[in-house]
Amino acid sequence: MAANWTLLEYFRNMHAGLATVFAPEDLYIATRMGALNQLNCGTTTLADWCHNNPTPQHNDAAIEGLKASGIRAAYFHGTPKPDPQPGQKPFWEVPHPRRELERLLAAHAGDPLLSIQAAVLGPHYCTLEVALHDFRMARELGLIASLHRGGGPARCPDGWERLEAEGLLGPNINIVHGHALSDAQLERFCALGMSFSAAAESEMSQGHGHPLTGRLRRFGRAPSLGVDRRA
Numbered sequence: 001m002a003a004n005w006t007l008l009e010y011f012r013n014m015h016a017g018l019a020t021v022f023a024p025e026d027l028y029i030a031t032r033m034g035a036l037n038q039l040n041c042g043t044t045t046l047a048d049w050c051h052n053n054p055t056p057q058h059n060d061a062a063i064e065g066l067k068a069s070g071i072r073a074a075y076f077h078g079t080p081k082p083d084p085q086p087g088q089k090p091f092w093e094v095p096h097p098r099r100e101l102e103r104l105l106a107a108h109a110g111d112p113l114l115s116i117q118a119a120v121l122g123p124h125y126c127t128l129e130v131a132l133h134d135f136r137m138a139r140e141l142g143l144i145a146s147l148h149r150g151g152g153p154a155r156c157p158d159g160w161e162r163l164e165a166e167g168l169l170g171p172n173i174n175i176v177h178g179h180a181l182s183d184a185q186l187e188r189f190c191a192l193g194m195s196f197s198a199a200a201e202s203e204m205s206q207g208h209g210h211p212l213t214g215r216l217r218r219f220g221r222a223p224s225l226g227v228d229r230r231a
Contacts, residue, residue: 007152007206015081019052024061027052031065039071046071047197047226049119049146049176051078059104066114075108076146077101078119092126092155095133101141122147122175123159131159135168143172146197150177150208160185169194176226179209186212190219199228 005013022030031048038046048066053059059077066073077100084090096118104116118141120126120134125148138145156162160181163169171193175181178196181189198211216222 003205005206007208010206011081016083019080020082022052022058024055024057027058028061028065031062032068035066035069035071035073039069044072047074047076047117047146047224049076049078049226049228051080051119053078054080056100056103059100063104063108063114070113072113074115074117074144075104076117076119076144077104079121092121093130095130096120096137098137098141101137101143105141117144117146120145120147122149123156123163124149124154126155128156128159128162131156131163132166132168135163135166135173138172139168139170144174145172146174146176148176149181150179150203154180164188164192171195176228177203177208178212179203181212183215186215187219190216190221196221196223197226198223199226202228 027050031050035046035048048062050059050062053062063075066075079091079094079096081091101116101118108114108116118134118138120138121130122134123131126134135145137143160169169189169192173189173192173194174197175189175194176197176199178186196212196216198213200211200213203209203211212223
């Protein structure tokens with residue numbers, strides 16, 4: 001239903017619209033059906049970048065949907081992105097909820113088909129203070145931190161330089177999209193062991209630009225492939 005939306009339309013219609021009325025049961029159905037469809041298409045392992053999860057019950061429902069499908073999955077715990085309400089901090093000023101991540105890690109430790117990871121905002125979509133908190137948290141918890149990079153101007157233009165200066169970039173950092181990164185940044189990030197994910201169809205339909213695949217191949221790397229959204 002979102003195949004012809006631009007990125008800004010997606011933010012308005014999905015994050016600030018439909019997502020705000022999803023109950024846990026809705027997320028369970030969407031996640032289970034999405035995972036079953038992936039299995040039907042031959043995909044046996046996926047990363048679920050879930051950020052329509054305003055309550056612990058939403059997280060539990062999404063994870064139960066993955067488990068009910070039988071697929072092997074990494075559940076990337078994200079955070080919702082509604083329009084700021086009067087008196088509330090906007091989402092880009094709110095650190096990732098460590099306590100909820102720790103609860104999920106404890107609840108699903110040792111599961112052979114499921115791992116818990118972190119889908120953080122990253123310096124393109126949050127303040128420097130939040131980015132530093134989230135990257136440190138992921139490293140301390142031993143998690144992959146996946147983040148989106150692209151779509152409009154960055155909220156923290158020098159964020160990557162600051163994060164690198166703090167020694168927070170490495171193999172546990174995954175960048176989704178990444179079109180605005182310079183070749184010098186890409187080469188350095190590849191040398192640091194960071195990974196990349198391309199969602200070619202949504203990137204080109206939403207106006208991100210051409211996928212990173214060719215640029216990464218020049219540095220001896222290749223991205224994982226994704227669809228970016230289930231809407």
